[in-house]
Amino acid sequence: MAEFVIVGGGVYGMATAWHLARAGAEVSVLERKAIASGASGGPGRRGVRANGRDHRELPLMRAAFPLWESLHEILQCDGLFERTGNLRLTRREQDVPAARAQAAMQNRAGIETHVLDARQLRALEPHVEAATLGAIFCPGDGASDHTRTTRAYAAAAGRAGARIREAVEVVEIIDDDARATGIRTAAGEVVEAARGVIVLSNWSVGDLLGPRAAFPVWSEAFQVLLSRPLADMPVRHVVGHASRTLSLKPEAGNRLMISGGHRGHYDRESHVGTALPDAIAANVAEAVATYPTLAGIEIETADAGHLESVSLDQIPVIDRAPGCENLWFATGWCGHGWAIAPVVADLLARFVIEGLRPDLLAPFALSRFA
Template sequence: MTLSADYIVVGGGVVGAATAFHLALSGSVVLLEGHTIASGASGGPGKRGVRASGRDIRELPLAQRAYELWPTLADTLEADIGYERVGRLSVLETDEASPTGQTAFEVLRAEVQESFGIPTIIKEAQELDDLQPGLAKHVKRGLYCPLDGIVDHTATTMAFANAAKRRGADIQEHAWVERVSAEDAVHLRGQRDPIVAKKGVLIACNAHINPLLQRSFGLSLPLYPFNPQMNFVTSKEPLPINTLVSSSSRPVEIKNLGNHVYMISGGRMGGWNEKEDHGYTLDTSFDLNYRDACAILPILSQATFLHANASRQCTQSYDGIPTIDCVPGTNKVIMAAGWSGHGFAISPAVAEAIAAWMITGEKSQVLEPFNVDRWKGMME
């Protein structure tokens, strides 16, 4: 017997779960997750940065909308998601007196972000100590975005899924999708009859999207996988790390998780075991990340290693922004992938826009920069 639903969502990460949450007010929804909710890049230890600062200009309208959504999201989802608006400071390690080079670029970035409604303040050396004590002496200025913050990504993804379920969505874990047809039929492993979507399908299984697109439509997006390493250190006494701290010239980001625990991440990778399909940590990644963190915030030299994790695989697009569009040759099968390690911050706005598109048939202008057409000639 053929089963059906108004909407089918493939993938139980934050984008899939959040989109299901919105769709559930407009019809029947089935969410299919091959493993468990938040088992991919939308879950794991620590917290994610919720930032508009430093983003590609094409993502800034979504970031601005996400700024509006995050502060009330815990109430909306009726769950504690660990959201804190702590601000983000990106330090500049330079003493250039004239607006040239890196300093000029950051001044321009501040102007652009401000034009999109992202409050951005250039802090000079004499102002930095009040904002973030203990910075290295060679840090001469910084770009500060007070509305940036941090959030528990696992708790947020689970909260979206649970809220979608309360609205009537059918959340199915361990439901492996073998293929999706252009007729909006979703075929599950071990199940003879497909589930048919009456109004639309969203494929949002980030790290697994290309194998599914290959099996279903004979195409792949120009994405490559990576698994960032998250490093955690602890101290006997609390360290005065007041904001999310990053660097304009080093791949590092520092978050205060509370209880004397600090997360250091920002671009160092773990290893990946292809045969066993899991990630593993690298000592060199911790050493380099910790070195960079201490270089801009020397008080971290008081901290000691706690643990590291590199188990969660992400996908990086070649231009650093996601693809959100209909699968070529279809008009009701939408794909969303390639978040490049920083998509979580804009996920509430992305899901809102995708759901509105699926419900109304009208694609929002904020999603236009993420069209698949930009990959013409690169898709198999």
């Protein structure tokens, strides 16, 4: 018997377990495979980016930045976050007004953002394609080693007393009179939860909640490419694009990470994801168009094995299940759930302990789909 059972050993499960355990709660985490084997793991790094984000997530990013800057001290682990700055490039006239509006909104939300013209951009990124009109620039953005960070949260949660079990699949949430009382595993074991159950299993949240909470969330396998080492790295910042499905990150060993939202194929039976040749070619072509000196770049790793949940309105759903006062969940991260994780996990733990939804989580309530 634990006070709280958490389903899922990704960044959300581990960070929430750490916050609850630090607050003195007895926590048990059940993970079907291994810590950081889902979207919180895999090759490359994750962008810690306010730039281009939905306005409802900007207050979370503002709160997240100080946490990212100090996370290595808090979790006693180096190499978690690097501040690199993030550029969102614009190459079409029609995208300029939206870029300016986004920059103004970000500044109003307390996120330092600069509108750069072509000359200012080229001073920061001299190898960018000549047709690029400019960019919006967030100097506070960066990149994070997601696997290392998730494991660092797991280690900290363990030190704080959380019990973490891997290779345990949860197949059912047990409830009684509008209260969750525990979970059942695939092996038939019942793990009781005296105070509540928190479902943080990303793509399987909807399956586990079933009819308790129906919402428009599904899952997709986003593609990540890592190049072979480059003789010269033309990309100096984390770079996104207003009109291309493209994100670029300089990585260790002079490798370039190319991603941005192309999808692979994911087999839900075998849980094997495959990057598709057409999507790989399209992503590389966009990278080369944006940085012409990348012509001839060779791909060393093509991954689509890390399933992510996606919601209809492109922001997550973080809530208590209707009609069940002690069952919480979070999902629908839409490929940008990483950067906000340290602050959302903290807020979620407060929601669970105090029973009241923190104001910053209000935009993510399930009732918005009602």
